[in-house]
Amino acid sequence: MQKKINIGLIGFGVVGEGVYHVLQQTPSLQAEVKKIAIKHIHKKRNAPAELFTDDASLVLFDDEIDVIVELIDDAEIAYEIVKTALQLKKHVVSANKKMIADHLNELIALQNENKVSLLYEAAVCGSIPIIRNLEEYYDNDLLLEISGIVNGSTNFILTKMNEQGLRFDEALHQAQELGFAESNPTLDIEGIDAVNKLSILLKHSFGLPILPDQIFRKGITSITSYDNEYACEKGYEIKLIANAVCTHNHEVQAYVLPCLLPKSHALAKVKDEYNGVLLRSKLADEQILIGKGAGRYPTASAVVSDISALRFAYRYEYRKSNRNKPYHFSTNFELDVLISYAKETTIDRTDFISIEERYISDKRCHLKGRISVQKLQQAHRKDEVSVLVFPAKDVNQNSDLFENDNEIAVENALR
Amino acid sequence: MQKKINIGLIGFGVVGEGVYHVLQQTPSLQAEVKKIAIKHIHKKRNAPAELFTDDASLVLFDDEIDVIVELIDDAEIAYEIVKTALQLKKHVVSANKKMIADHLNELIALQNENKVSLLYEAAVCGSIPIIRNLEEYYDNDLLLEISGIVNGSTNFILTKMNEQGLRFDEALHQAQELGFAESNPTLDIEGIDAVNKLSILLKHSFGLPILPDQIFRKGITSITSYDNEYACEKGYEIKLIANAVCTHNHEVQAYVLPCLLPKSHALAKVKDEYNGVLLRSKLADEQILIGKGAGRYPTASAVVSDISALRFAYRYEYRKSNRNKPYHFSTNFELDVLISYAKETTIDRTDFISIEERYISDKRCHLKGRISVQKLQQAHRKDEVSVLVFPAKDVNQNSDLFENDNEIAVENALR
Numbered sequence: 001m002q003k004k005i006n007i008g009l010i011g012f013g014v015v016g017e018g019v020y021h022v023l024q025q026t027p028s029l030q031a032e033v034k035k036i037a038i039k040h041i042h043k044k045r046n047a048p049a050e051l052f053t054d055d056a057s058l059v060l061f062d063d064e065i066d067v068i069v070e071l072i073d074d075a076e077i078a079y080e081i082v083k084t085a086l087q088l089k090k091h092v093v094s095a096n097k098k099m100i101a102d103h104l105n106e107l108i109a110l111q112n113e114n115k116v117s118l119l120y121e122a123a124v125c126g127s128i129p130i131i132r133n134l135e136e137y138y139d140n141d142l143l144l145e146i147s148g149i150v151n152g153s154t155n156f157i158l159t160k161m162n163e164q165g166l167r168f169d170e171a172l173h174q175a176q177e178l179g180f181a182e183s184n185p186t187l188d189i190e191g192i193d194a195v196n197k198l199s200i201l202l203k204h205s206f207g208l209p210i211l212p213d214q215i216f217r218k219g220i221t222s223i224t225s226y227d228n229e230y231a232c233e234k235g236y237e238i239k240l241i242a243n244a245v246c247t248h249n250h251e252v253q254a255y256v257l258p259c260l261l262p263k264s265h266a267l268a269k270v271k272d273e274y275n276g277v278l279l280r281s282k283l284a285d286e287q288i289l290i291g292k293g294a295g296r297y298p299t300a301s302a303v304v305s306d307i308s309a310l311r312f313a314y315r316y317e318y319r320k321s322n323r324n325k326p327y328h329f330s331t332n333f334e335l336d337v338l339i340s341y342a343k344e345t346t347i348d349r350t351d352f353i354s355i356e357e358r359y360i361s362d363k364r365c366h367l368k369g370r371i372s373v374q375k376l377q378q379a380h381r382k383d384e385v386s387v388l389v390f391p392a393k394d395v396n397q398n399s400d401l402f403e404n405d406n407e408i409a410v411e412n413a414l415r
Numbered sequence: 416m417q418k419k420i421n422i423g424l425i426g427f428g429v430v431g432e433g434v435y436h437v438l439q440q441t442p443s444l445q446a447e448v449k450k451i452a453i454k455h456i457h458k459k460r461n462a463p464a465e466l467f468t469d470d471a472s473l474v475l476f477d478d479e480i481d482v483i484v485e486l487i488d489d490a491e492i493a494y495e496i497v498k499t500a501l502q503l504k505k506h507v508v509s510a511n512k513k514m515i516a517d518h519l520n521e522l523i524a525l526q527n528e529n530k531v532s533l534l535y536e537a538a539v540c541g542s543i544p545i546i547r548n549l550e551e552y553y554d555n556d557l558l559l560e561i562s563g564i565v566n567g568s569t570n571f572i573l574t575k576m577n578e579q580g581l582r583f584d585e586a587l588h589q590a591q592e593l594g595f596a597e598s599n600p601t602l603d604i605e606g607i608d609a610v611n612k613l614s615i616l617l618k619h620s621f622g623l624p625i626l627p628d629q630i631f632r633k634g635i636t637s638i639t640s641y642d643n644e645y646a647c648e649k650g651y652e653i654k655l656i657a658n659a660v661c662t663h664n665h666e667v668q669a670y671v672l673p674c675l676l677p678k679s680h681a682l683a684k685v686k687d688e689y690n691g692v693l694l695r696s697k698l699a700d701e702q703i704l705i706g707k708g709a710g711r712y713p714t715a716s717a718v719v720s721d722i723s724a725l726r727f728a729y730r731y732e733y734r735k736s737n738r739n740k741p742y743h744f745s746t747n748f749e750l751d752v753l754i755s756y757a758k759e760t761t762i763d764r765t766d767f768i769s770i771e772e773r774y775i776s777d778k779r780c781h782l783k784g785r786i787s788v789q790k791l792q793q794a795h796r797k798d799e800v801s802v803l804v805f806p807a808k809d810v811n812q813n814s815d816l817f818e819n820d821n822e823i824a825v826e827n828a829l830r
Contacts, residue, residue, distance in 0.1 A: 022698065028738075028739070126699075127698070127699035127700070127702060128702065129548060129551075129552045132551065132552065133544060133548070136544075136547065136720075136724070137544045137547065137720050140441065140444060140716070140719045140720050140722075140723045141716045141719070141720070266705065269684045281716070282712070283437065283542070283712040283713065283715055283716035283719070284541075284542035284706060284707065284712070284713050284716040284717075285542070285706070285707050285710075285712070285713055286705075286706065286707070287542060287543065287704070287705065287706035288703070288704070288705040288706065289702070289703070289704055289705075290681065290701075290702065290703040290704075290705070291699060291700070291701065291702040291703065292699065292700050292701070295700075297697070297698040297699070297700070298698065298699050298700055300698055301556045301696070301698035301699040302699075304556070304698070305551075305552050305556070309551070323443075324443070
């Protein structure tokens with residue numbers, strides 16, 4: 001491609017304005033914003049008035065525009081815009097995780113049909129180039145697990161709870177005061193945002209087309225001071241983890257749940273509003289990527305990187321979707337959990353496969369044990385019950401890539 | 416390209432054998448090892464005997480072979496092999512950091528001239544895809560700093576000194592016992608390996624063709640228990656850091672030196688044999704990549720990733736070398752240091768720009784102050800003087816990309 005790119009920008013909010021300014025100040029990219037579609041045409045904007053229109057179709061149907069950069073909040077309108085753009089054979093860059101997660105298969109078909117490219121690095125973990133790395137690097141190595149802190153608001157809240165001993169509502173309030181959580185924080189604290197991102201990651205990690213609704217999820221709203229104290233006492237940190245693990249049967253287990261991570265765990269060290277992703281693979285072992293998951297410029301960085309990649313005709317190949325031995329998505333697996341609840345709450349102990357520990361007090365009770373995810377989902381999704389997961393160790397130890405190779409052990413050439 | 420790749424493997428040591436086995440077990444890569452050149456033909460090998468030859472030219476001049484994977488230790492022989500391979504219009508994958516660092520400009524010219532590709536992800540930080548990310552992702556964002564723990568042996572030694580209070584020689588011995596340091600550890604502990612890697616990183620980060628000898632370096636051999644105690648008491652960790660910072664004048668300052676990092680620093684959390692790289696950029700802010708820097712399969716992972724990339728005609732573009740405003744390499748900058756020395760050692764205090772702290776005792780003395788790197792190099796490179804650097808904060812604060820933009824501060828959209 002390598003020619004000048006003409007961009008139609010849809011949305012001029014925090015990120016949209018950031019992208020506009022970065023492109024303005026980076027002439028080497030040879031990418032020019034030709035038109036900008038916005039909802040409120042009379043609002044004062046930090047860019048020349050003649051660029052703006054409140055009619056998105058004027059941007060979409062402009063023959064001079066070859067790339068649509070979609071940066072609006074409303075996932076349904078975004079979907080219509082992106083669909084139309086692809087049908088009009090325009091490349092699309094988007095940061096809309098919900099829209100991508102809800103419609104990914106259809107959008108991939110559309111990009112293939114129209115021989116254009118749909119890129120969305122900014123949709124998952126902002127500035128962390130996780131999708132690009134999954135596409136390019138983990139194409140060859142056998143990926144065993146992806147585990148991430150993919151939501152900065154909740155990580156900020158949990159960090160404050162852990163470091164300052166705040167209650168959930170106090171920490172949420174502080175996050176809102178500091179601009180680290182929205183006034184309506186539901187999407188974040190209920191884990192909905194995280195599950196959208198995990199849905200996208202499942203496609204790029206294991207080639208699995210899984211809708212957000214199919215993934216077991218619980219947010220951080222029901223975490224109590226009791227849980228927090230338990231974690232501190234026992235040397236854990238509570239983190240909201242989006243996890244997908246491949247077991248030895250090419251079965252993939254996934255969830256978004258608050259987890260108890262030992263303080264030495266790589267993701268336990270990811271604090272405040274930072275995001276972090278741990279990738280575990282057969283060859284490279286553990287890799288960790290840490291960075292800012294949101295904010296104007298970190299997100300703009302990912303958007304601009306996608307725009308730049310279009311100059312070299314880059315597109316996601318989704319190679320893992322075309323494996324000989326496809327992965328299967330499992331909804332039937334077991335978890336080691338700590339469940340805490342008020343004394344008057346009825347917990348059916350026969351739901352558990354095994355119980356390792358029971359604690360009863362007037363303040364709060366807990367059960368530590370193993371339970372199937374189905375039972376957990378049915379019985380303990382209620383708000384007054386808090387669920388914390390102990391992430392599995394080596395669930396995929398029996399993976400078969402190197403079964404004839406016993407020499408993985410100690411190697412000498414450290415340099 | 417997308418066709419079957421025929422590989423000529425040069426070297427069958429720890430990594431070479433690992434690459435061979437991974438390719439054997441990954442038929443989807445469509446990459447076959449056709450011939451393997453080795454030094455000792457009579458040594459028993461874990462692969463069919465008919466593959467081996469002790470005449471590298473039989474591999475290089477084989478018309479069926481289109482990719483040479485060079486994995487030998489000797490940098491000079493490796494250079495001759497890689498040069499010949501490129502001249503014969505064969506793609507090359509190499510893991511030889513010294514050879515790449517010493518000859519990079521010539522090799523780039525050769526790859527361009529012969530329209531082939533030279534890839535070497537495995538040469539820097541093993542499994543961490545740092546070169547690929549610098550090439551692709553930091554092409555658009557303004558990179559301000561790259562700072563890394565790029566040598567696993569020294570990180571293992573320093574971790575043991577810090578955690579167990581061991582002396583340098585004790586920790587080195589333990590590392591050797593456990594296979595984390597070589598019997599001749601000079602290249603690692605003197606920082607020579609790290610400086611080779613930094614030389615390569617300077618090319619991909621800032622487009623600078625700097626030979627390893629041009630970079631100021633001091634290893635970890637002269638770190639004493641006194642330094643270690645100082646670090647522990649003051650809440651620092653000592654890490655051997657390869658650092659390159661871009662100042663506001665497009666000037667790049669680089670060194671490999673033992674640094675005092677606050678415990679909260681992202682790289683202070685990178686322990687044992689792990690490598691970690693921190694990238695600081697104008698848009699994405701801080702990004703951290705952590706992973707295994709060496710070992711059979713982590714290194715093989717990077718080599719195989721390069722082989723796979725060749726199927727898609729991937730090559731490094733070295734775009735930063737062609738900037739309008741090139742960076743300049745500076746050998747004249749200042750550092751904040753802690754210098755410790757025996758009482759009888761003569762330290763010329765007039766070498767210092769400023770002295771913040773002086774400590775004198777029979778056991779050991781120290782000076783804390785600011786000094787030019789030239790003075791430091793002249794006067795304090797001797798072995799009985801230990802130098803620890805306090806990394807600069809915000810040396811590039813005045814960078815000019817967004818000078819008209821005051822809104823980088825607090826942003827709301829954390830999701």
